[in-house]
Amino acid sequence: MRKSPVYLDHNASTPVRPEVLEAMLPYLKGEFGNPNSVYFLGQRARKAVENARAQVAALLGAAEDEIVFTSCGSESDVAAIAGAAWQAHDESRGAKKHIVSSAIEHDAVRGLLGELKRRDFSVSEAPVDGLGLVSPAAVEALINGGTSLVSIMHANNEVGTIQPIEALSALCRARGALFHTDAVQSAGKIPLDVKKLGVDLLSISGHKINAPKGIGALYARRGIRLSPLITGHQEKNRRGGTENVASIVGLGKACELALKELSHSSELLKLRNKLEEGVLRIPGSRLNGHPTQRLPNGAHFSFQGLDGHQLVIALDMEGICVSSGPACSSGSSLPSHVLTAMGVDPELATGSLRISMGWSSTEADIARLLEALPPAVDKLRRIPAGSR
């Protein structure tokens, strides 16, 4: 029989918090009005959407009219990048068609940039160092007169390294390029203030912060013009489609809770220290990512002489949910593009494990992991390399 589950993969997705579900339920039952309808039922839904917009804006330090609801983090990324790139292309009559990004972006961004490249745009990729950091000087060197946008993630979804966003946005401003950051992994985990960060566009996703899957938001600084992906009059003509009221309410509540609890990250840090101390006692293990400039909720390790995917399966047998890489490519034994870009040796990169905690994580979860991990690593290392 499977042991009681231990969930340590909060960077992949998070449980919906009871308070979030409670807030959503009325909008899945009697309060089903379309927020664009003029009668009372519609107007009550409109009020709920606007209340959620204020809650999201508060988490990000934004004004309410700078928040656009989307269907997910991926859509926020695409709406920001493609929206800004198309707009600049059209306004400059084709003169501005260059985008700068980094080598460690999420597939939502990488995939889109590949599509844009096939459609007459050019894309430059800034490298990262061994800790996963992008250098502002390297980004600056890639910007040219045709650059409309620079998009560099805030915190990496695999190793958690946090980028120097303030420096990056400042140099973009000086060079006349817009700056977008994918903050899907950092929102709710570390303080975020769009004005302090100096960004023009910023993406977040509901299911990484204890709201449901299938809801996201985009911060678009007042005055930024984006070519919309979905045309329609909703969201002030910035994103068509009838608003997903219940999920928007859930995202708002999750942001409100995250803002209140940001100060709890010191407790997560304590747990993370315990986790790291325990894991790094295993011979042939190492920590990936920046030692300090890193998300507080997790750690990413490599183990010599084993396959991370098999390690995930071995821990799954013990009821422990962790991952060997990003959720969208788990199941693959190929080294991740992030670790490759960081110059991690391919053998070590293949033997990777990402452990990420969240609101529901406890000391007992870490104790269970630390009990199960060393024998699992030991057992897998005994399998001859050719049969792994």
Ligand code: PLP
């Ligand atoms: N960006 C980052 C950094 C992510 O980690 C993810 C999800 O894993 C996304 C974007 C995509 O978000 P969503 O799953 O809401 O589309």
